Amino acid sequence: MSLILSPRVLPILMLIASNVFMTFAWYGHLKFKSSPIWIAVMGSWLIAFFEYWLAVPANRIGNQVYSAAELKTMQEVITLTVFAVFSVLYLKETLTWNxxxxxxMIAGGAAFIFKG
Known part of the structure; x- marks a missing residue:
């Protein structure tokens, strides 16, 4: 249990959870295109509120052991991973070889951040 709560692991778990919220906030409304835009914006804003309660502490805790550049890189790789799963399972879109x-390639670039 202490490994999960460590500043090395907990921020990653919190960033994954925050990205699930943010992906729904940014893209979940695409299944409801007939709803007025103000409802999409307000609904997204409410979802994003909870994302911030995970992302901000994750970055503060993570900065004990990771640099800001490393945290941002993790965030981007997590974002792409969560989005890919969301896109296929929720939006029913197909991911291509491209x-x-x-x-x-983005993940490969991210690896360079952690090599230095």
Missing amino acids: HAIGFA
Whole structure:
């Protein structure tokens, strides 16, 4: 249990959870295109509120052991991973080889951040 609560692991788990909220806030409304835009914006804002309660503490806790650049890089890779799953399962969109190659290139670039 102490490993999960460590500043090395807990921020990653919190960033994953925050990204689930944020992905729903930014893209969940696409299944409801007939709803007025103000409802989409307000609904998204309410969902994003909870995302901030995870992301801000995750970055503060994580900064004990990770640099800001490392935290941002983790955030981007997590974002792409969560979005890919969301896109397929929730939006029922197909990911192509082009998507996979592009995501892999971004993940490869992220690896350089942690090499230094």
